[in-house]
Amino acid sequence: MRSKFITMSIAISTLAFTLSAQAHDPKEHMKNAEKPDCAAMENMDHSKMDMNDPVMQAMMKQCMGDMEGMEGMSGSEAPQGDKPAQHGNESSTEQTGDNH
Amino acid sequence: MAANKFLRCGKCLMITAVVAMLGGLAFLYSGLYPMGADVPHNGLTYWGLETMRERSISRAASTIEVPNDLASSERLLKGAADYNAMCASCHLKPGKNQSDFTLGLYPAPPNLAQKGDDHGHDGGHDDNTYALQRQFWIIKHGIKASGMPSWAPGHDDERIWNMVSFLQRLPELSTRQYQVLTARSDSTKERVH
Numbered sequence: 520m521r522s523k524f525i526t527m528s529i530a531i532s533t534l535a536f537t538l539s540a541q542a543h544d545p546k547e548h549m550k551n552a553e554k555p556d557c558a559a560m561e562n563m564d565h566s567k568m569d570m571n572d573p574v575m576q577a578m579m580k581q582c583m584g585d586m587e588g589m590e591g592m593s594g595s596e597a598p599q600g601d602k603p604a605q606h607g608n609e610s611s612t613e614q615t616g617d618n619h
Numbered sequence: 620m621a622a623n624k625f626l627r628c629g630k631c632l633m634i635t636a637v638v639a640m641l642g643g644l645a646f647l648y649s650g651l652y653p654m655g656a657d658v659p660h661n662g663l664t665y666w667g668l669e670t671m672r673e674r675s676i677s678r679a680a681s682t683i684e685v686p687n688d689l690a691s692s693e694r695l696l697k698g699a700a701d702y703n704a705m706c707a708s709c710h711l712k713p714g715k716n717q718s719d720f721t722l723g724l725y726p727a728p729p730n731l732a733q734k735g736d737d738h739g740h741d742g743g744h745d746d747n748t749y750a751l752q753r754q755f756w757i758i759k760h761g762i763k764a765s766g767m768p769s770w771a772p773g774h775d776d777e778r779i780w781n782m783v784s785f786l787q788r789l790p791e792l793s794t795r796q797y798q799v800l801t802a803r804s805d806s807t808k809e810r811v812h
Contacts, residue, residue: 555802559795574788576692577699578799 557582656725672762677749680756685748689784696800698785701778703801706731709766712801714794724766734790754783 560582568575646652660668688694703712709720710731721727735750758779761769770779785800792800 553798553802555799556795557799560799573690573692573695574792574796574800577695578796580692580696581799581802 555581656723659725676753676756679760680752681749683752683755685751685755686780689751689780689787691784694781694784695788697778698781698783699797699800700803701774701782702785702789703797705770706782707801712794713789713792713797720766726765728766731786732789732792751783751787754786755779758782 560578570576570579659665702710707715708718709724709728711718711721713732715732716730721730755776757767759769759771759774759776761767789797
C-alpha cells in the first residue's frame with residue numbers, strides 16, 4: 520500500500536515536471552499562432568526583390584506553399600542560400616510597400 | 620605628535636564610517652525609499668544600478684562565442700516566431716509604440732523594433748560583437764528586478780541565438796514583413812518537428 524503511494528507520488532511529480540518543461544516548446548506556440556499573410560508577396564514585383572537578403576529568403580520560405588506567382592521565376596531569382604545580412608538594405612522593405 | 624594626529628584622524632574616519640553604516644541601515648529599515656514602479660529612482664540610485672548592470676554584463680558576456688551563421692534565414696525564422704510569442708508584448712513590434720507592459724514596467728523595457736541609438740538601451744557600445752554577446756547574455760540570464768526573465772530554463776543556447784539573429788533585423792522590418800516572419804506556417808511546423 521505504502522509503495523503504491525510512493526510510486527503514485529513519483530509518477531505525478533514527474534508528470535508535473537515534464538509538463539512544466541514543455542511550457543516553452545515551440546510546438547506549444549503553434550496552438551494560437553496565426554498564418555502568414557502571403558497575399559502581399561504574390562503581388563510584388565519579383566524581379567526587384569533582393570533574393571540574397573535573408574529577410575526575403577525567410578519570407579519566401581514562409582510563403583512557399585501559398586505563392587503561385589513565384590512559379591514563373593527564373594532560376595537566378597530564386598533563393599540562392601544564406602548570405603550575410605545586409606543591414607540597412609532597403610530593397611526588401613521597399614518591395615512590400617509598407618515602410619515604417 | 621604626528622602619530623597622535625594620525626590616530627585622531629583614523630578614529631574620526633572610523634566613527635564616520637560606523638555612523639554612515641548605521642544611518643544606511645536605519646534608512647533601509649525605515650521603509651522610506653519609494654519602492655513602487657510608478658515612482659522613478661533618483662538620479663544617483665539610477666546611475667548606480669545602471670553602472671552595476673552594465674559592468675556586470677560586460678564582464679560576464681565578453682567571452683561568449685558568437686556563431687558565424689547568425690544572419691541565416693533559418694535562424695531568422697525560428698527566432699522570429701519565438702520573439703513574437705515571448706518578447707513582443709514588452710519589447711514591441713513594428714507598428715506598435717506601447718503596451719500595458721511598456722507603460723507600467725520600471726525601468727521601461729526598450730522598444731527593440733527601434734534601432735539601438737533610438738531606444739538607448741544598447742549598452743552604449745559601438746562594438747557589434749559585444750552587442751550580440753550582450754543580447755545573448757541578457758536573454759539567457761535575464762536582469763534582476765527589471766522584469767526581464769532568464770529564458771535559460773527551457774530554452775537552449777541555439778534557440779536564444781536564433782532570437783538574437785532576429786533582433787538584428789527587427790528594426791528594419793515593416794509590419795507586413797514582421798507578420799509573415801513571425802507567423803507559424805505549415806513549413807514552420809515542419810521545421811520545428
